[in-house]
Amino acid sequence: MVKEAKIALEDGTVLKGEAFGYETTNVGEVVFSTGMTGYTESLTDPSFKGEILMSTYPLEGNYGVDEDWYQSDKIQTEGFIVRELCRKPSCFGADKSLDEFLKEFEIPGISGIDTRALTLKIREFGSMKGALTTENIADDELLKLARAQPNIQDIDLVPKVSTKEIKKYGEDMDLNVALIDCGVKKNIIQGFLDKGMGVTLFPYDTPSDKIMDYDPNGLMVSCGPGNPERNLKTIDTIQKLSNKLPIFGICMGQQVIAKSFGAKIFKMKFGHRGANQPVKDLVTGNVFITSQNHGFSVDADSLKDTPLNLTQVNLNDGTPEGFSHDELVLRCVQYHPEAGPGPNDTRFIYDEFKEMMDTY
Numbered sequence: 001m002v003k004e005a006k007i008a009l010e011d012g013t014v015l016k017g018e019a020f021g022y023e024t025t026n027v028g029e030v031v032f033s034t035g036m037t038g039y040t041e042s043l044t045d046p047s048f049k050g051e052i053l054m055s056t057y058p059l060e061g062n063y064g065v066d067e068d069w070y071q072s073d074k075i076q077t078e079g080f081i082v083r084e085l086c087r088k089p090s091c092f093g094a095d096k097s098l099d100e101f102l103k104e105f106e107i108p109g110i111s112g113i114d115t116r117a118l119t120l121k122i123r124e125f126g127s128m129k130g131a132l133t134t135e136n137i138a139d140d141e142l143l144k145l146a147r148a149q150p151n152i153q154d155i156d157l158v159p160k161v162s163t164k165e166i167k168k169y170g171e172d173m174d175l176n177v178a179l180i181d182c183g184v185k186k187n188i189i190q191g192f193l194d195k196g197m198g199v200t201l202f203p204y205d206t207p208s209d210k211i212m213d214y215d216p217n218g219l220m221v222s223c224g225p226g227n228p229e230r231n232l233k234t235i236d237t238i239q240k241l242s243n244k245l246p247i248f249g250i251c252m253g254q255q256v257i258a259k260s261f262g263a264k265i266f267k268m269k270f271g272h273r274g275a276n277q278p279v280k281d282l283v284t285g286n287v288f289i290t291s292q293n294h295g296f297s298v299d300a301d302s303l304k305d306t307p308l309n310l311t312q313v314n315l316n317d318g319t320p321e322g323f324s325h326d327e328l329v330l331r332c333v334q335y336h337p338e339a340g341p342g343p344n345d346t347r348f349i350y351d352e353f354k355e356m357m358d359t360y
């Protein structure tokens with residue numbers, strides 16, 4: 001027999017569905033992703049820490065879960081909301097079902113939710129604090145839990161996902177990248193290795209001279225969960241290194257680099273999450289379809305008072321998707337060129353990073 005599950009939202013909504021995954025109760029900010037595939041990659045993406053993920057695509061789990069697709073070593077989201085769960089997957093490579101996957105990492109799931117209506121509500125209200133339970137909890141208790149949690153802007157999530165020790169990937173490479181791990185995905189590291197660059201992974205709070213001891217050819221700042229403005233240690237390191245090394249950023253990387261040059265950050269109403277976000281390059285006029293997962297953004301107007309130049313914009317809402325620097329060797333993007341999940345339209349950015357380090 002299938003158990004009942006419930007999701008409560010801070011606006012007073014309580015929705016009932018069927019439980020899957022682990023029997024527990026978790027709180028987080030409820031966000032939606034428009035990706036049609038890639039639930040394994042999204043659920044294991046550290047940038048989802050503190051968030052309860054909802055998929056707008058109506059069927060999840062149909063091709064199972066394979067460990068090769070993980071973007072970190074576990075599920076990072078606080079819960080998963082789906083319209084329909086496939087309990088019997090079919091795929092040549094899969095080693096478990098989505099239900100087994102959530103059980104293994106002790107994460108609750110709810111299916112049978114009208115995800116179209118809930119997405120419309122979030123688009124109107126904005127991302128909402130929620131509580132998801134697969135246990136027996138009264139509606140008003142669950143609502144209290146949803147409302148009592150702190151706002152995602154006010155919590156430190158990066159220390160929860162960043163590496164605790166320095167790690168090296170790739171031996172005997174000509175170029176080596178120092179990667180500050182704010183919540184890196186495996187595909188970001190793999191993207192460098194595939195192009196023949198080695199990677200040294202550093203904790204988010206590593207001081208600048210420690211990084212320079214490794215004599216890197218470039219500095220990469222990764223994606224990561226939560227509010228970039230709270231990531232003061234990484235911002236300090238960037239300020240000390242940006243005139244010493246070529247510097248790159250992806251997602252939170254872009255946000256903290258912008259902040260380190262005095263730009264402002266704001267919380268978006270419902271963010272960009274999915275594998276189909278259109279981005280225009282202002283230099284070439286080319287448009288790319290990109291993979292994204294962020295709820296904060298750099299304020300485009302605030303770039304005017306900085307040495308940063310806007311190079312790319314989002315075609316849905318005009319938010320900044322990339323920039324360069326007047327003098328320094330610097331390239332940032334708000335989207336995920338490494339994909340996982342999503343399209344590979346912007347993989348060439350790794351070649352640009354390489355060229356920038358080669359010529360530096």
Ligand SMILES: NC(=O)CC[C@H](N)C(=O)O
Nearest residue numbers: 223224226251252295296
């Ligand atoms: N993927 C990311 O790096 C996300 C950055 C930041 N946590 C945001 O939501 O905007």
